[in-house]
Amino acid sequence: MMKKDLKEEIVSRQRRTRKYRKNVNEPSVCGVGIIGEGKFDPKKDIEIYKRWVSMLMRCYSAKFKEAHPTYQDAVCDPKFHSFQFFAQWWEDNYYSVEGERMELDKDIKIKGNKTYGPRTCLIVPKSINTLFVKRDARRGELPIGLRFDPSSKKNPYMAKCCNEGKQIYLGNYSNPEDAFDAYKSYKENLIKKIAKQYKNIISEDLYQAMVAYEVEITD
Numbered sequence: 215m216m217k218k219d220l221k222e223e224i225v226s227r228q229r230r231t232r233k234y235r236k237n238v239n240e241p242s243v244c245g246v247g248i249i250g251e252g253k254f255d256p257k258k259d260i261e262i263y264k265r266w267v268s269m270l271m272r273c274y275s276a277k278f279k280e281a282h283p284t285y286q287d288a289v290c291d292p293k294f295h296s297f298q299f300f301a302q303w304w305e306d307n308y309y310s311v312e313g314e315r316m317e318l319d320k321d322i323k324i325k326g327n328k329t330y331g332p333r334t335c336l337i338v339p340k341s342i343n344t345l346f347v348k349r350d351a352r353r354g355e356l357p358i359g360l361r362f363d364p365s366s367k368k369n370p371y372m373a374k375c376c377n378e379g380k381q382i383y384l385g386n387y388s389n390p391e392d393a394f395d396a397y398k399s400y401k402e403n404l405i406k407k408i409a410k411q412y413k414n415i416i417s418e419d420l421y422q423a424m425v426a427y428e429v430e431i432t433d
Contacts, residue, residue, distance in 0.1 A: 244267075323423045325427070402427065
């Protein structure tokens with residue numbers, strides 16, 4: 215290669231490098247997400263990148279929020295706007311559970327929390343994360359765990375709780391308070407039982423959050 219050609223090649227590479235760096239340091243995901251420069255690469259660290267994009271969509275995509283109203287108030291700590299920061303956090307906190315998909319959760323550690331961030335989030339096995347899913351649409355205006363049973367006039371408030379994919383019948387009651395108490399007792403004991411089963415596998419933060427978790431009538 216002649217000196218002139220070599221010089222042109224060097225200049226061309228420098229321009230491409232500057233353009234690349236400019237792009238990775240500008241918001242490119244949901245208007246806020248920045249890839250940044252560092253050891254993590256979206257093309258190589260695909261699974262982490264997918265988790266990051268999914269999180270940002272829950273917080274900043276109007277279409278996603280419209281389709282999933284439970285995320286209407288979800289927000290993201292600015293630190294998690296950086297893919298490099300999020301990926302490092304994920305790598306530092308990640309652990310695996312055989313046969314389980316690991317998920318990002320924002321409100322087991324801090325109940326009712328709406329912010330995805332390094333101090334609020336936990337990495338959780340899917341089976342445990344499912345324990346905390348609330349079926350708001352199914353129960354209507356009744357407290358969590360309850361359904362109205364029109365077939366029973368004296369005891370129309372039915373309490374049920376999902377356990378390993380099965381609906382466990384907890385009885386029919388004359389008032390929603392007693393029905394909720396039955397659900398609350400069963401659900402809290404179930405969460406503590408599963409926490410003990412997973413104690414040596416899951417993170418200490420997750421274990422402590424589970425054993426301390428309280429079901430409230432306003433959930």
